[in-house]
Amino acid sequence: SVLITGVTLGSVGGEAALQLSRHAPALLVLAGRNLETLQATENAIKAETPDANTRLLIIDLSSQESVRRAAAEVNNYPERLDHLINNAGIMAAPYSTTPEGVELQFGINHIGHFLFTNLLLEKIMSGESKVRVVNVSSAGHKRGPVRFGDVNFENGKCYDKWQAYGQSKTANMLFSVSLAEKAGNKGVESFSLYPGRRETGIGRHLKPEEWVKAGIINDDPKLNWRTASQGAATLIVAAYDPSNSDKNGSYMVNNQVNNDEAVEYALDPKNAERLWKLSEEIVGQKF
Template identity: 65%
Template sequence: MAQFEADAYGEEVCKVLSSQIKDSKVLVTGVTPGSIGGEAVIQISCRAPALLVLAGRNSQALQELDRTIKLETPNVQTRLLVIDLSSQESVHKAAVEVKSYPETLDILINSARVMASLFSLTKDGLELQFGTNHIGHFLFTNLVLEEILRRGASGTRVANVSSLGHKREPIRFDDYKFEEGKVYDKWQAYGQSKTANMFYSVSLAERLGDKGVEAFSLYPGRIVTRLVKYLTNEDWLNSRWRHPDGTLNNDPKFNWTTQSQGAAKLIVAAYEPKMSDNNGSYLACNAVRNDEAADYALDPQNAEKLWILSEDLVDQKFFK
């Protein structure tokens, strides 16, 4: 039986997991005010972590969130890390900074993401959603894990925020850039990137599980955040998320959750010790839900195929 209900709030999850959070050293990407990553770090900060690294591409947003945290918990040690996951140059720079920390991280929560954007390429020539949501995290996390393992640390956990949207598209191994945008569908592109997050978790568990690394992917629930900035009125209506009058559709099947409930799922994936026996799994509703994943999304052979492709795209081999 799962320890937490599907609709648990971040506050109650942190209370139960307070002994795991206390003295932990955690880095969370995509932490802006109004994001589930931002809400997660606010909740974690109240349970005495040893270090809380706020990672995002906008330094002003990071400073704003840091001020919010310090108003409630002035003694918590925070560190701000500017990283643009769509730029491999920025990722390398941020990784160098993290590797210079005297502390060794215990937890990495990869929460940053782009959703349903118009077709564009990253500075490295990758489709934006795939390049940001997967490749950016793949490169950054692997670079940081190399240093963690070099220091001889064990018990590191990586939580990769995926989505129910992974069911929209597997990995397009032969055409991950949608014919350079000619056949681009923003939802299929988002789905591909979220499948990639799941494959990455499978691969980390397979490659580094014997070294004490645990990795999980998770569906945080359907939440209205700044992530929806690319959605048009037509998107909202076609998805039936909104009524024609503009109000949200409260049909229970849409499973709308609050910021705190979404953050709870990140925190469970990052800290719940009972998950350790299911390394590489997909979580939803605060529990292992591999049976609810698309058939292709946890396949180890395709996960390995994506790992090799990802190494080619960042021009670097890891953990051989």
């Protein structure tokens, strides 16, 4: 069984869900905050694979209450869960905070997934075979480390949306480092990955010149994009390829482990441990 967050049609997550459904997983859970979006993806899957066993899960990753509710629902599933793909996210959004007062990109991209994953970990580890937790990061992690003393950018006073995006994507990578360290001996394998530059809804509020300024695209918009299908391939390799088992906690680019592409702070075990403790404080629970 596999659960994937952020499955809008046309996005990397939506494409990954479509590709996975063709391989008849025992259960494919489509998770997101908008029921209509989930239904559209489910309909596309059923049109192609009528027998696909899909289930929809409402989760708003910005709300710890919603995350806890969704995790409780999954923990009540009779099926076990072998693969968790934490793909949902936002990018370079204007300053805002979650209901708990956490800067929104950090809250959705990292804290929501941190809490969700940890609440599901016992269920995920309940079987005999190895399981995978995949955290979708980005080359954007190079835009900023985790600001351990001030993840909220002085409550927005010194907010830089790209640094905040970088902070959240660095956190995704450090989370995989921690999961490998803490649960690797219990059969949990975790990878972070960069699906490649792709034109999806994640940057819907950005002007083209902002994409260029950020180095996400060149002045010629035809250059250096990857399709959703190519991006999805790296998600699927990270979730399923057994040949990577000896590289637990690593960062993947273009379908293969490539830790050289990561900035040192994003794979540093000390930073990973600091982030784990900070995340526990933010969600008010130790794991």
